[in-house]
Amino acid sequence: MVIQCTHVIFDVDGLLLDTETLYTDSTQEICDEFGKKYTWELKSKVMGKAEKEVAKIMTDVLGLPLTPEEYIRRTREVQQTIFPTAKLLPGAEKLVRHLHKHNIPIAVATGSNSWSFNLKTANHQEFFKLFHHTVLCADDPEVEHSKPAPDGFLVAAKRFEDAVDPSKILVFEDAPNGVQAANAAGMHCVWVPAPEVTQTDDVKSKATLILHSLELFVPEDFGLPPYSH
Ligand SMILES: O=c1[nH]cc([C@@H]2O[C@H](COP(=O)(O)O)[C@@H](O)[C@H]2O)c(=O)[nH]1
Structure with a gap:
């Protein structure tokens, strides 16, 4: 399916x-x-x-x-x-540019506050403009509880231009708290954990898919446009 x-x-x-x-x-x-x-x-x-x-x-x-x-x-x-030395991870730029090119609505929801987000993205400003909106959970007045609560993802969902059912939203996360938050929001989640991250059975059961890298993601498996090569 x-x-x-x-x-x-x-x-x-x-x-x-x-x-x-x-x-x-x-x-x-x-x-x-x-x-x-x-x-x-x-x-x-x-x-x-x-x-x-x-x-x-x-x-x-x-x-x-x-x-x-x-x-x-x-x-x-x-x-x-x-x-400010932060680099994009393998596969991130290709996937985000691909979804943007195909007009798939994309957003960011991070546990960061504006102080740290601005430093980390200082050298990637053009890239982060590709997203329709960004929710900085630590600063956002509408986000009451941080991950693993669903608040940040639900606020991000609400800010898309069209109303969207959470079950139609795909979240990409690396943090166990993030996978739990996406699941609590009723969204699908691709978990891309660092090899050293603790992977409990509970968190594993809440991820729709676990990948070692964004480079391994196959968009059409989630009903998204395929890469052209
Ligand atoms: O080793 C750490 N990793 C991550 C965080 C926290 O996690 C947030 C990142 O959230 P997200 O993965 O949702 O972007 C950071 O802003 C920071 O508050 C931290 O404190 N220490």
């Missing part, structure tokens, strides 16, 4: 942009000062969440002697210089 999707929503960090290594490096730099390790197990739990929530989880779980506000200030100092 071919799934018929008409609209597509993309996550950003670790999906379109290769920023997860930048997050790991900037976080580990702070952890090093206190002899702590930023494990993939912990990272898999915070990916996709808003910065304020991440800061609270990190300081609590690792017992860092920092307030969440201090944690944010320290990580931002490092991120300010490294985020």
Whole structure:
């Protein structure tokens, strides 16, 4: 059975942009000062969440002697210089340009706030203009709860020009919280996890498809126009 999707929503960090290594490096730099390790197990739990929530989880779980506000200030100092180096991940540009060329409505829904989004996309402004709209979950007044809640995806769905049933929307995600959010929103989800991401049976069961790379995506399997070569 071919799934018929008409609209597509993309996550950003670790999906379109290769920023997860930048997050790991900037976080580990702070952890090093206190002899702590930023494990993939912990990272898999915070990916996709808003910065304020991440800061609270990190300081609590690792017992860092920092307030969440201090944690944010320290990580931002490092991120300010490294985020503008973010590169697009393999397959991202080809897929987004293909959908745009075929007038498939596309949007972005990311756990980022505007401060980090602007830095990460500074060198990709033309690319991010291809999307009909962008929802920055951490800043958006209409997004009450961050991923794994469905809010960000539902707000993104509402902002397409035409009304669309969630079951016709395909979400691309790399974060377990994002897969859960897409599922809770009633949308299909292609999960493209980094090899080190914790893959629980629960999250696996919520993904429509799991791929190692966006390069392996076959649009017609989801009722989208095929690549011409
Ligand atoms: O190692 C990390 N990865 C990701 C995040 C958080 O996840 C968000 C990315 O969300 P998304 O995957 O929805 O683009 C970032 O803005 C950040 O708040 C983080 O804190 N630490």
